[in-house]
Amino acid sequence: MSETNLSQYLLLFRESDDAPDVAPEEMQAMFATWFAWSERLVTVGKYVGGNPLTEGGKVVRGDTGESITDGPFMEAKEVLCGYFLINAESMEDACKIAGECPGLSRGMSVEVRPIMEH
Amino acid sequence: MDHLFRHEYARLVAILTRQLGSARLPLVEDVVQDALLRAAQVWPCRGLPANPTAWLLTTARNRARDICRRDQRWRGSEATISHLIESTAAQAEGAAAATFENEIRDAELRMMFVCCHPDLSSDAQLALILKTLAGFGEQEIATAFLVSRATIAKRLVRARKFLRDADVSTELPVESELHDRLGTVLHALYLLFSEGFEASTGERVIRNELCREADRLLTALATWGPGAKPETFALGALFAFHQARLPVRLDSDGDPVILADQDRRQWDQGQLRRGMKLLSASAQGERLSRYHIEAGIAACHSLAASYDQTDWPHIAKLYGDLATIAPSPAVSINRAIAIARAEGAGSGLQHHATDVDAALVDDYHLFHAARADMLSEIGDPAAAAAYKRAIELAPLAAERRSLRSRIADLSKPRRKNQK
Numbered sequence: 001m002s003e004t005n006l007s008q009y010l011l012l013f014r015e016s017d018d019a020p021d022v023a024p025e026e027m028q029a030m031f032a033t034w035f036a037w038s039e040r041l042v043t044v045g046k047y048v049g050g051n052p053l054t055e056g057g058k059v060v061r062g063d064t065g066e067s068i069t070d071g072p073f074m075e076a077k078e079v080l081c082g083y084f085l086i087n088a089e090s091m092e093d094a095c096k097i098a099g100e101c102p103g104l105s106r107g108m109s110v111e112v113r114p115i116m117e118h
Numbered sequence: 119m120d121h122l123f124r125h126e127y128a129r130l131v132a133i134l135t136r137q138l139g140s141a142r143l144p145l146v147e148d149v150v151q152d153a154l155l156r157a158a159q160v161w162p163c164r165g166l167p168a169n170p171t172a173w174l175l176t177t178a179r180n181r182a183r184d185i186c187r188r189d190q191r192w193r194g195s196e197a198t199i200s201h202l203i204e205s206t207a208a209q210a211e212g213a214a215a216a217t218f219e220n221e222i223r224d225a226e227l228r229m230m231f232v233c234c235h236p237d238l239s240s241d242a243q244l245a246l247i248l249k250t251l252a253g254f255g256e257q258e259i260a261t262a263f264l265v266s267r268a269t270i271a272k273r274l275v276r277a278r279k280f281l282r283d284a285d286v287s288t289e290l291p292v293e294s295e296l297h298d299r300l301g302t303v304l305h306a307l308y309l310l311f312s313e314g315f316e317a318s319t320g321e322r323v324i325r326n327e328l329c330r331e332a333d334r335l336l337t338a339l340a341t342w343g344p345g346a347k348p349e350t351f352a353l354g355a356l357f358a359f360h361q362a363r364l365p366v367r368l369d370s371d372g373d374p375v376i377l378a379d380q381d382r383r384q385w386d387q388g389q390l391r392r393g394m395k396l397l398s399a400s401a402q403g404e405r406l407s408r409y410h411i412e413a414g415i416a417a418c419h420s421l422a423a424s425y426d427q428t429d430w431p432h433i434a435k436l437y438g439d440l441a442t443i444a445p446s447p448a449v450s451i452n453r454a455i456a457i458a459r460a461e462g463a464g465s466g467l468q469h470h471a472t473d474v475d476a477a478l479v480d481d482y483h484l485f486h487a488a489r490a491d492m493l494s495e496i497g498d499p500a501a502a503a504a505y506k507r508a509i510e511l512a513p514l515a516a517e518r519r520s521l522r523s524r525i526a527d528l529s530k531p532r533r534k535n536q537k
Contacts, residue, residue: 021151021255021256022151022155022255023254023255023256023257023258024123024124024126024127024154024253024254024255025121025123025124025255025258026255027123027154027155027157027158028121028122028123028124028158030158031123031157031158031161031162034158034159034162035161035162037162038162038163049163050163051160051163051164052156052159052160052163082159082163084163
């Protein structure tokens with residue numbers, strides 16, 4: 001990392017709500033744009049990894065984890081639906097990459113968080 | 119990559135319906151939808167799997183098992199699905215690609231007969247074919263048929279309910295039933311193709327895909343032993359001849375170009391050759407179907423060097439044959455037009471007046487347009503009124519434009535002998 005001068009950033013994707021009935025053609029269009037984007041990042045060595053997240057989950061709280069509630073945050077307007085871990089030259093570069101996320105045009109938001117250096 | 123998801127959807131629905139039964143079609147459609155959505159999200163992150171279909175199938179089956187555990191509606195299905203997952207997981211891994219493709223082909227054929235169950239209306243059959251065998255979305259089907267999405271959704275719900283209540287078998291028809299069942303499937307494909315081919319308003323792209331899908335499914339039937347009947351080949355020939363004209367059916371503005379004005383050099387020669395091959399393959403057996411005759415008419419047009427050099431007497435005869443086995447006002451009108459070309463407009467007008475039930479077609483623009491053309495040719499001033507009536511009724515702006523220009527031609531001293 002020191003020689004290439006790249007730092008890692010986490011891109012967190014949030015979606016307002018999922019479209020109920022997506023036709024296969026629309027799914028393919030969605031897939032194609034995301035695939036093209038991640039492939040481009042792989043090619044320039046900036047893609048480290050990523051995953052989509054399934055809906056729902058649990059939130060654990062309390063000193064001993066005794067409070068387990070359905071989550072995450074059903075009431076929240078935007079739900080975390082996936083993440084990418086990327087290499088970027090700077091926060092500006094990371095934001096530029098985030099700005100190319102195909103989900104943006106479908107109402108998705110991308111949170112860009114630098115991974116703490118050690 | 120073209121239409122990969124659409125095709126995968128159709129393949130998976132066919133395979134799972136075969137395994138789980140047509141009564142569980144709603145479950146099958148849901149889990150296949152989920153599997154594809156998952157693929158659209160996971161594949162960009164982790165790359166394409168080595169065998170996308172197998173990945174999707176496993177994902178869909180696991181999803182089906184999860185749903186059966188949770189959802190009251192599918193209780194009782196869990197054991198079937200668990201068994202299926204266990205018995206096919208290992209097999210899917212090991213199966214040769216060719217075996218897998220054969221399995222899919224077999225499942226698609228079965229699905230065709232399920233969708234074309236004789237107790238379903240034609241509307242329901244076509245909607246089911248497009249949704250399950252072609253992988254169209256409800257909105258796409260609605261766009262293709264110029265109806266609302268809600269109408270299509272209702273049609274599909276009713277059709278699925280029928281399949282469930284009647285527990286329609288996914289077995290291929292036995293020999294004694296084959297002729298009738300195959301006839302129903304061919305008729306549905308004929309309607310599907312016509313829906314895509316007839317110049318109407320709406321999305322050209324989607325309509326062309328209706329033709330392509332009808333042709334693809336027909337080819338599947340024609341290459342399946344029991345389905346390879348003369349009628350199947352005849353319908354295939356009809357599809358091929360019509361598709362040959364697709365490249366010049368619309369002008370640069372997207373308006374339909376009538377047969378007389380089409381540039382025949384641009385017809386797709388490959389499709390024409392395919393049509394001729396299928397037509398000669400169809401010339402066996404003792405039964406002459408409407409597809410044979412319609413393909414014969416299309417072949418006759420395809421072989422002609424120009425509109426005027428067409429063998430009109432032969433076409434008139436074929437329309438006469440067609441009128442005896444599949445009578446319709448449109449057939450009678452086309453017959454009158456062919457007779458007018460073969461024997462003269464006066465003769466055509468006589469047939470137009472006596473063979474066509476005017477009461478049935480008084481609001482059909484082509485009925486009036488054909489009469490107007492023939493009247494114009496013999497210099498009868500009544501042509502103008504007939505053109506005006508046709509203009510009032512013509513659904514497409516391009517047709518109205520063409521009719522108006524023909525009215526304008528009436529005042530000219532002599533019409534060129536063109537159409």
